[in-house]
Amino acid sequence: MPRLSANLGFLWADLALPDAIRAAAQAGFDAVECHWPYGFDAGDVGAALTETGLSMLGLNTVRGAPGENGLAALPGREDEARAAIAQALEYADRIGCKAVHVMAGFAEGADASAAFDANLNFACDLAARQGATVLIEPLNRYDAPGYFLRDADQAAGIIARLGRDNLRLMFDCYHLQIMQGDLTRLLTRMAPVTGHIQFAGVPDRGTPDRGEVNYRHIFAHIDAMGWDRPLGAEYRPVGPTGDSLGWMQSLR
Template sequence: MPRFSANLGFLWTELALPDAIRAAAAAGFDAVECHWPYQFDPGAVRAALDDTGLTMLGLNTVRGAAGENGLAALPGREAEARQAIGQALDYARQIGCGAVHVMAGFAHGPLAESVFAANLGFACDLAEQQGATILIEPLNRHDAPGYFLSNADHAAAIIERLGRDNLRLMFDCYHLQIMQGDLTRLLGRMAAITGHIQFAGVPDRGPPDRGEVNYRHIFDHLDSMGWEMPLGAEYKPGGPTGPTLGWMKSLR
């Protein structure tokens, strides 16, 4: 039976993060994750996690300036990228979060590839000190045109090149269905390097019980693969979160 993590970057966004954590627990989620928690006191976030017994699975490095979507692959921005990595890992340490998604940003070409690899090496070294994992995530070209990573094979090549045990793929079914499709086989090919899996309805990023992906099949397939970690519900509810949660029962 699948377990689910509530992505609080999209769910219960009208609430402060500690209150959103409590709402996720009340709704029956097994874990939580978020995007950019930095405006909230880590002590209050940790208290909410301790009160509910939930774990924060992951958070993101900051996007950068307005209109940017990460810094780690941007030539000339290495100092800012590494500051963002340090900030994210420090916050993760304080709240007991085990993974940080290092956002690459809008870039392309060999120089960006080299910069991204160097910054990821820095991130892995820093994360290793606290037993944390670094995640990289391909984003689809429709929602994030020009983003450095747009398919799982590119991410896999970077992970193989760096050879770091704590560098893993964030496999977002929404993004990768749009870019590559064939999710069942793609999940199988990427299983050995995958650190976290997320999902949403395709193509509108709405609740997962609508759209072109049969998540009952996907979840059954992951179960047959032996996947045991909570799956991240990172969808846009289009209004209050509560009325959209029927999928938690129907897809189990």
């Protein structure tokens, strides 16, 4: 069984973020990650991380206005996108978090691509000052129709084109199984550009011991690749999170 990170955007989402960190530690997770922590004081979050000994692996830039899903690929919204990037990196620095997921948003076309490239260069410059990594993540067309990043190959192409050492792929097995499948080969092919790996059951984003993906096989393959960082459990529990954790034993 690999080391595991609890994504507190979905797990223990009913608790204040500092208390969710404590719950994750008590449940046996090795690290945590989150979506949008900005409603919680960074000092309180940092104190909970210090108390539990857990690291916060990553957090997201804000989505934008209601109905939006990120700003970085939206032409004409560069000032807002860069303010969101600066906000995320400043918060991350205060809590010792070393990765920020820059959300692209709903967009397509050459202008969106140019805006995303420019904003990612800005993010990488800013992140480099604090030794942080910038992550980009493809989202599936059912959960996020019209999202700019659609698959791992598109993301890898951006990473290659920009040539930034601190720009990496967030490989979410849930999204990429839906969009591309063939996860074993895709993980191997994307390993050189991957900065973080997440997982959930497919197709309902439930616990990983149910659905069409055999995570016993996937975890063994990731281990054989030499990956030694925690994998992010980003699934939607049905009912209390504590009641959904049987997979941590069954997948062993």
